[in-house]
Amino acid sequence: MAAIPREKPTRSGEARAEFARYKSDVKTRGKPFFPYAMFHDTIMSLVVVATIIGLAAIWKWSSWGPHHDPTHKGLLGPIVDPPADPGTTSFVPRPDWYFYFLFYLLRIFKWPESVFLGTIGIPTIALVLLIALPFYDRRLERRPSARPVAMVAAVLTIISMGVLTWKGATAKEALASEVIQDVPRWIQQENLPPAAVPGAKLFATAGCTACHTYAGSGGSNLGAPDLTSIGTRNLGIQFQINHLKCPSCVNPGSPMPKFASLGETRLHQLAVFLESSKGTH
Amino acid sequence: MATPRRQPTKAQIRHQKMEELVIYPIDWLEERSGLVGGIRYFLFRNVPSDVNWMQTLGSAALTAFLVQAITGVILAMYYVPSASTDPATGKPVAWESIVNISDHLTLGWLVRGMHKWGASVFIILMFLHMGRVFLFGAYKYPRELNWIIGVLILLTGMLEGFTGYLLPWDQTAYWATVVGINLNGTAPILGPWLAQFLRSGQEIGLETLPRFYSLHMLILPGAIIALITLHLYLVVRLGVTSPPWSKDAAGGEPVEVEEPARRPGLTRPVPRTANGAAMQAEPGGRD
Amino acid sequence: MEPEQPSPDTEHESLHEEAHLPSPTLWPIGFAIGIVVVLVGLIIDPLLISTIGAVIAIVFGFLWARDATRELRVQQVVVEPERREAGAAAPPAEGGAAPVSGPQQPVTRSVFLEGATIGLGAVIGGLITVPVAGFLVLPGFLRQEQHKVDLGPIEKFPLGSWFVATFVVDPAQGEVSRRTAFVRNNGTVADSNGKQVPSFTIISNRCAHLGCPVQANGPSGAILGKKTLKEHTLNGPVQFVPVVPAGYGCPCHGGQYDVEGNRTAGPPVRALDRYGFEVNNGRLVLLSTYSVSHVVGTGAQAKIYKYKSYGPGQHVDGPEAWFYPLSPPHH
Numbered sequence: 001m002a003a004i005p006r007e008k009p010t011r012s013g014e015a016r017a018e019f020a021r022y023k024s025d026v027k028t029r030g031k032p033f034f035p036y037a038m039f040h041d042t043i044m045s046l047v048v049v050a051t052i053i054g055l056a057a058i059w060k061w062s063s064w065g066p067h068h069d070p071t072h073k074g075l076l077g078p079i080v081d082p083p084a085d086p087g088t089t090s091f092v093p094r095p096d097w098y099f100y101f102l103f104y105l106l107r108i109f110k111w112p113e114s115v116f117l118g119t120i121g122i123p124t125i126a127l128v129l130l131i132a133l134p135f136y137d138r139r140l141e142r143r144p145s146a147r148p149v150a151m152v153a154a155v156l157t158i159i160s161m162g163v164l165t166w167k168g169a170t171a172k173e174a175l176a177s178e179v180i181q182d183v184p185r186w187i188q189q190e191n192l193p194p195a196a197v198p199g200a201k202l203f204a205t206a207g208c209t210a211c212h213t214y215a216g217s218g219g220s221n222l223g224a225p226d227l228t229s230i231g232t233r234n235l236g237i238q239f240q241i242n243h244l245k246c247p248s249c250v251n252p253g254s255p256m257p258k259f260a261s262l263g264e265t266r267l268h269q270l271a272v273f274l275e276s277s278k279g280t281h
Numbered sequence: 282m283a284t285p286r287r288q289p290t291k292a293q294i295r296h297q298k299m300e301e302l303v304i305y306p307i308d309w310l311e312e313r314s315g316l317v318g319g320i321r322y323f324l325f326r327n328v329p330s331d332v333n334w335m336q337t338l339g340s341a342a343l344t345a346f347l348v349q350a351i352t353g354v355i356l357a358m359y360y361v362p363s364a365s366t367d368p369a370t371g372k373p374v375a376w377e378s379i380v381n382i383s384d385h386l387t388l389g390w391l392v393r394g395m396h397k398w399g400a401s402v403f404i405i406l407m408f409l410h411m412g413r414v415f416l417f418g419a420y421k422y423p424r425e426l427n428w429i430i431g432v433l434i435l436l437t438g439m440l441e442g443f444t445g446y447l448l449p450w451d452q453t454a455y456w457a458t459v460v461g462i463n464l465n466g467t468a469p470i471l472g473p474w475l476a477q478f479l480r481s482g483q484e485i486g487l488e489t490l491p492r493f494y495s496l497h498m499l500i501l502p503g504a505i506i507a508l509i510t511l512h513l514y515l516v517v518r519l520g521v522t523s524p525p526w527s528k529d530a531a532g533g534e535p536v537e538v539e540e541p542a543r544r545p546g547l548t549r550p551v552p553r554t555a556n557g558a559a560m561q562a563e564p565g566g567r568d
Numbered sequence: 569m570e571p572e573q574p575s576p577d578t579e580h581e582s583l584h585e586e587a588h589l590p591s592p593t594l595w596p597i598g599f600a601i602g603i604v605v606v607l608v609g610l611i612i613d614p615l616l617i618s619t620i621g622a623v624i625a626i627v628f629g630f631l632w633a634r635d636a637t638r639e640l641r642v643q644q645v646v647v648e649p650e651r652r653e654a655g656a657a658a659p660p661a662e663g664g665a666a667p668v669s670g671p672q673q674p675v676t677r678s679v680f681l682e683g684a685t686i687g688l689g690a691v692i693g694g695l696i697t698v699p700v701a702g703f704l705v706l707p708g709f710l711r712q713e714q715h716k717v718d719l720g721p722i723e724k725f726p727l728g729s730w731f732v733a734t735f736v737v738d739p740a741q742g743e744v745s746r747r748t749a750f751v752r753n754n755g756t757v758a759d760s761n762g763k764q765v766p767s768f769t770i771i772s773n774r775c776a777h778l779g780c781p782v783q784a785n786g787p788s789g790a791i792l793g794k795k796t797l798k799e800h801t802l803n804g805p806v807q808f809v810p811v812v813p814a815g816y817g818c819p820c821h822g823g824q825y826d827v828e829g830n831r832t833a834g835p836p837v838r839a840l841d842r843y844g845f846e847v848n849n850g851r852l853v854l855l856s857t858y859s860v861s862h863v864v865g866t867g868a869q870a871k872i873y874k875y876k877s878y879g880p881g882q883h884v885d886g887p888e889a890w891f892y893p894l895s896p897p898h899h
Contacts, residue, residue, distance in 0.1 A: 015423070019422070021531075022520065022522075023520065025329070025531035026327045026328065026329055026520055026531050029529070029531065030329050030531065031327060031328065031330045032324070033324060033326050033327070033328050036328070037328050037332050037521075038324070040336075040337050041337045041341075043337075044334075044337035044340065044344075045340060045344035047341075048341045048344050048402060048406070049344065049348060052345070052348055052395050052398055052399045052402050056390070056391055056393075056395045056397070056398055057394070059394045059397070060391070060394055079383050080376075080383060080384075080449075080451065081449070081451035081452050081453050081454075082451060082452050083372050083373050083376040083450065083451055083452070084364075084373060084450050084451055084452055084454065085455075086455065086485070091456060093452075093453070093457055093460060094453065094457065095446075095457045095460070095461065096400075096401075096442055096457065097401065098404045099439075099442075119467040119468075120464070120465070120467060120468045127432075127436070130432050131432050133415075133420055133428065134421060134422075134425035134429070135425070138421075140421065140422070142417060142522070142525035143525040143526055144416055144526065147418065150418075154415055154416070158412070
């Protein structure tokens, strides 16, 4: 008898026959939902409720800061955040954790022409693929071992969503409001002399860390070099000042913006800071 | 028929009378509504004997949703959806009601905490359940419609998370919502209109919070409940799949089965199949 | 004796045999209500309420009388259930069915009723839905008002110094309309008539990517050794924080701008929005925001490529501007 390939979808005949077999199998060999399967469901539900209550309790008790201050940051975050301020200039917005993968997608698509891909293009395509799954996967085969394409696609999806979520969770923007808190650590790690401290604070708040990394802070953008040991190159105070005033004059093709508006005094402070940065010990 | 019948003992008579006492109201209800038959069908229908622990994720998600619904209804009795400022303290009224719930009201911290973390648990469980269904291939014929309904439930659940996130009216809430709405605004042609509709204005104003509250409390829960009802109806109607790798998967290769002799009704069938070894070890089962 | 409520058959047969009672009718209820309203109106407001009551009583009284005398006017009042077979009795007097004789009249009447039911149902549905949907959608789009923001006398803005200004746009809305702008006094510039007019650079701090709050890349306030200024203007309390920005950056997705608001890095699709402004009685007054594609030059000589106000993430020029052909109404 000629082998009838089972992979070819012939839903009219084969699928219905299989479903009919399934129905009769369940009827003859199945067991009642109550109490067998329902018992497992009940245990799992108990675990779920216990988890939810446990998280609520941990949230409350780990946030019980000094004087019962509800804005104290605990293990699971503060119980209460500061009230909404639509005019803030020091807040770093983040969505709820289960949107981190979408959030990071927006950071990946950083070319203005591609913005709509990250905002609605890719999420819409993903949603359509998800909904239409039963219509483009018509094979009757259900065993994972015999569905290589499905399994590989699933693993890739899970991994990429996991990576996107994790990177979204750890994304830092290195703007003034965040980096200023790193200055004490810089002073300690780089052994900065007191004369370099004003420059360190300026470095933290003037947006330098948006593109440069320094002693573990900041981000690298547009190929900006790490400045942790910039002082070891002994470029000299005057060079630093001239470079800050007009980077592309000193270094042709540099995308670094001009900082001449900071004024001579502050530029000098920054130069002292940069020349004192001989690296972390 | 030949065995002589003993007289029923007093204990047996009492037991039988108590049974009748319990059965009577159930019969009363069944005769007038037919509900008991439906419940009995749901409870005592057969499921494949090799169902897996992974298949409890769906009902776990349902439990998480019920936790959200109940805690949400109770929180709604104390929460005030107003973005205006309390003149006495200079703080937003909605934010203050949340502080009130968390700090001052008895067990308010617990109910609010359950609602906040229940949301995350609900979404995690939905994703896990979706993964399990994918692994089992349980989206294929005849369960395609159930898969689509499930994806819609996932989507509505995430929208619930998005609308609910705004309600505490703190910094994280406000700015996450600004970005979320503007994200919708970048959709071609209709995007700016959708964004303005959600905000009820060109920018987030006093009317945005009540709108999100109505979405979060009334429209989206109504949609989720309707979808979940459809979803459960289809699960009961179409049946639960066996794990596809199981040797005794229901609907698999036809197996030589001796019809077990048993009386019809609620008993569990006596396993007597060709490869019946896998079915002997029923936990705590009586034969 | 005869029954109180004669059935249609006996009524028909006994019409001229004994006195018959009129068939049941509900119009007297309306008539009674009308009488009550008349009496109540005599107490409360004779001119208005009694008139209304009189009208109700007259209308319902008329309908009642018409109903009660129906048997006298129309001899045959056979209210028979619709039957499909031919040879049915005379067509009923009410129902408005097209008077067709013969075996076809049952089909016509039920078809009409089906259509009328669905049609009326659609009308009722529309009557409920359309106003409600209108209420849901329209308020967010109509009556967008421009709010002017008074920032105080322009003498308080030293030439060339930047401030981070925080103000409440609409005091009626309160804190929810608090906004921030980066303000610099550029001195004066010659307008189209050659007259010297004040020039300000006023940049909105909402990122042009997705609306996050943009920060100044530069020392501000205490680090500069300068104090925050607090003024009280017509818009309530306004705060000015001195700042020396080398540019602006967004904390959300890495957008960077230069001092004039042009995008230098990251996903923003255009330059930062700016506030229009006017100087009234020597006071700086902010108008609505407008969108900017890019700025050439700096300060008073800057050439600003202006567009009407678009939402964040929406291109104003280039091919992708075609994605957003129709903007919702805005102030």
